[in-house]
Amino acid sequence: MSKLSERCEQRKAEAQALADKFNALDAEEKKLANEKAQVYAEFQVKNNQYAELLAQVKEEEGVEEPAPETTA
Numbered sequence: 842m843s844k845l846s847e848r849c850e851q852r853k854a855e856a857q858a859l860a861d862k863f864n865a866l867d868a869e870e871k872k873l874a875n876e877k878a879q880v881y882a883e884f885q886v887k888n889n890q891y892a893e894l895l896a897q898v899k900e901e902e903g904v905e906e907p908a909p910e911t912t913a
Contacts, residue, residue: 842850
């Protein structure tokens with residue numbers, strides 16, 4: 842095999858390795874994007890549940906607190 846053919850094969854192998862690495866990173870990026878979306882959706886649900894409970898607590902505390910007396 843000539844030197845030129847060897848260099849050609851070497852460059853081909855290097856390019857293929859980089860293509861494989863790129864594809865692996867691309868797949869990982871998509872996986873992380875999906876995981877991020879799922880976690881964000883879970884966060885929104887929990888945050889809404891918290892807001893509902895907080896509103897209930899404030900409402901309950903408002904009922905339990907004695908009404909301020911007014912003098913006329």
